Amino acid sequence: MRSASLCVTCPNRELGFCGALLESSSQSAADELPNWQRFLTARAGDQIATRNQTSGDVFVLCSGWAFRFLQLPDGRRQILNFLLPGDLLSVVTIFDKQYQFSAKAVTGIQLSGFVRSEILARCKVSPGIQSAIGRCCVEESRVAGELVSVLGQRSADQRIAYLFLHLMNRIRARSVVRDHRYPLPLRQQLIADAVGLTPVHVSRVLGLFRDRGICVLSDNVLNVLNPAELERIGAIG
Amino acid sequence: MRSASLCVTCPNRELGFCGALLESSSQSAADELPNWQRFLTARAGDQIATRNQTSGDVFVLCSGWAFRFLQLPDGRRQILNFLLPGDLLSVVTIFDKQYQFSAKAVTGIQLSGFVRSEILARCKVSPGIQSAIGRCCVEESRVAGELVSVLGQRSADQRIAYLFLHLMNRIRARSVVRDHRYPLPLRQQLIADAVGLTPVHVSRVLGLFRDRGICVLSDNVLNVLNPAELERIGAIG
DNA sequence: CTGGATTGTTGATCCAGGTTAAGGCGCGCC
DNA sequence: GGCGCGCCTTAACCTGGATCAACAATCCAG
Numbered sequence: 001m002r003s004a005s006l007c008v009t010c011p012n013r014e015l016g017f018c019g020a021l022l023e024s025s026s027q028s029a030a031d032e033l034p035n036w037q038r039f040l041t042a043r044a045g046d047q048i049a050t051r052n053q054t055s056g057d058v059f060v061l062c063s064g065w066a067f068r069f070l071q072l073p074d075g076r077r078q079i080l081n082f083l084l085p086g087d088l089l090s091v092v093t094i095f096d097k098q099y100q101f102s103a104k105a106v107t108g109i110q111l112s113g114f115v116r117s118e119i120l121a122r123c124k125v126s127p128g129i130q131s132a133i134g135r136c137c138v139e140e141s142r143v144a145g146e147l148v149s150v151l152g153q154r155s156a157d158q159r160i161a162y163l164f165l166h167l168m169n170r171i172r173a174r175s176v177v178r179d180h181r182y183p184l185p186l187r188q189q190l191i192a193d194a195v196g197l198t199p200v201h202v203s204r205v206l207g208l209f210r211d212r213g214i215c216v217l218s219d220n221v222l223n224v225l226n227p228a229e230l231e232r233i234g235a236i237g
Numbered sequence: 238m239r240s241a242s243l244c245v246t247c248p249n250r251e252l253g254f255c256g257a258l259l260e261s262s263s264q265s266a267a268d269e270l271p272n273w274q275r276f277l278t279a280r281a282g283d284q285i286a287t288r289n290q291t292s293g294d295v296f297v298l299c300s301g302w303a304f305r306f307l308q309l310p311d312g313r314r315q316i317l318n319f320l321l322p323g324d325l326l327s328v329v330t331i332f333d334k335q336y337q338f339s340a341k342a343v344t345g346i347q348l349s350g351f352v353r354s355e356i357l358a359r360c361k362v363s364p365g366i367q368s369a370i371g372r373c374c375v376e377e378s379r380v381a382g383e384l385v386s387v388l389g390q391r392s393a394d395q396r397i398a399y400l401f402l403h404l405m406n407r408i409r410a411r412s413v414v415r416d417h418r419y420p421l422p423l424r425q426q427l428i429a430d431a432v433g434l435t436p437v438h439v440s441r442v443l444g445l446f447r448d449r450g451i452c453v454l455s456d457n458v459l460n461v462l463n464p465a466e467l468e469r470i471g472a473i474g
Numbered sequence: 475c476t477g478g479a480t481t482g483t484t485g486a487t488c489c490a491g492g493t494t495a496a497g498g499c500g501c502g503c504c
Numbered sequence: 505g506g507c508g509c510g511c512c513t514t515a516a517c518c519t520g521g522a523t524c525a526a527c528a529a530t531c532c533a534g
Binding site: 068071078080091094135140141142149151153195196237 | 315333368374375382
């Protein structure tokens with residue numbers, strides 16, 4: 001019961017991967033896990049995947065926030081994206097048992113793991129899963145391309161505004177947002193690692209946004225006071 | 238005959254997508270195109286795809302160099318990757334008829350287009366195609382992640398060294414390279430757009446590499462004099 | 475041969491963001 | 505309470521790369 005209900009209560013509405021997978025399975029007894037699925041939890045800060053590690057499971061984030069990243073030899077890291085409930089760790093984990101990235105939990109999280117071979121088998125018989133995987137690939141590729149162009153071409157305030165707008169969209173896809181207040185459990189260090197700036201400069205830019213009445217990030221809530229201005233700064237062509 | 242022989246003579250050896258597709262098809266008469274395939278050429282500089290445009294075809298580059306990019310509102314562009322013979326324009330064009338990127342030819346090129354619905358149909362019956370698509374997705378995602386971390390975290394010389402090393406690997410996968418001389422038909426402006434620098438600064442860094450006896454790019458050939466040093470500068474963790 | 479376009483080089487100057495450091499605030503723990 | 509530890513903020517300074525500008529080299533078109 002645990003994993004199924006968790007996945008049903010927090011599907012990724014944009015992509016619907018988890019939903020497609022579950023719909024393709026016959027209903028199992030309400031209080032036991034099918035043998036092709038397992039369930040994990042991790043605490044804030046725990047590393048949940050490591051580059052070059054292999055795993056027979058494909059994981060979906062059921063609750064909490066996490067992120068994928070690449071570690072550099074000098075100790076710095078680049079965050080590739082943040083994972084929200086309903087997200088696959090990465091859609092390519094369906095095709096490759098070896099992780100090409102590392103991942104950590106931002107908050108406490110719950111993960112649902114599906115046996116890869118089971119997904120691939122279902123894929124052959126279920127057009128629903130197949131197209132869900134296709135949509136995930138398209139989305140991951142689109143987001144990665146956007147991030148490349150933001151990191152390659154845009155200034156500090158544009159990068160941070162872009163990150164906020166991107167996350168705001170993803171949060172809105174999952175829950176109703178009131179008064180432009182978005183739950184955002186991110187330390188400035190994480191924002192820095194995501195947009196390729198130092199924490200010091202992130203603090204400066206956030207201070208600027210605050211002073212200009214654009215948005216305020218505190219207590220894990222992003223309060224957007226002037227959405228139009230944020231959009232103007234962070235929108236990508 | 239044209240398209241088939243071209244694809245067979247320049248398969249992407251890393252990924253083998255084109256080969257997998259062709260192997261799955263019954264041999265057609267040697268001098269006519271099957272109706273699910275067509276063949277295009279473009280001249281250097283031609284735009285071969287535009288963001289948000291839709292197409293019923295999935296294209297493979299058969300000869301020449303091209304690149305995918307995102308255009309920014311201010312006129313700048315970020316190159317997402319360079320396309321070498323055998324590359325799909327992007328693997329996600331198999332799943333989405335709408336391009337999420339633009340693309341241009343660097344040199345004169347030849348493209349082979351496959352009707353998308355035909356690929357998807359073959360996918361259902363051919364495990365070879367399915368796994369080739371999977372491998373393409375893994376590779377595209379890995380390369381995109383690396384580029385994100387390079388743009389987010391690394392200095393100008395590291396970025397350019399990384400680009401060179403990355404392209405050298407891809408060129409070596411396609412043809413024998415003698416004396417560390419790699420064919421590289423790139424203007425400095427393209428290198429700049431790929432690594433997020435200005436052409437002026439690219440020139441300075443290339444000058445530095447030349448002075449330090451690391452490598453020389455001229456006449457569309459990259460002559461690598463000190464591979465170890467280039468590797469030291471550009472290697473990612 | 476000449477004029478113009480394209481590309482690359484080099485120098486001078488500027489500035490966005492990095493670096494370093496110090497201090498403040500909140501919070502858990504002894 | 506006091507103390508240590510994260511985290512944020514702010515200030516002073518530095519620097520890598522952008523910007524601006526001049527010029528050389530190459531290649532065509534006429």
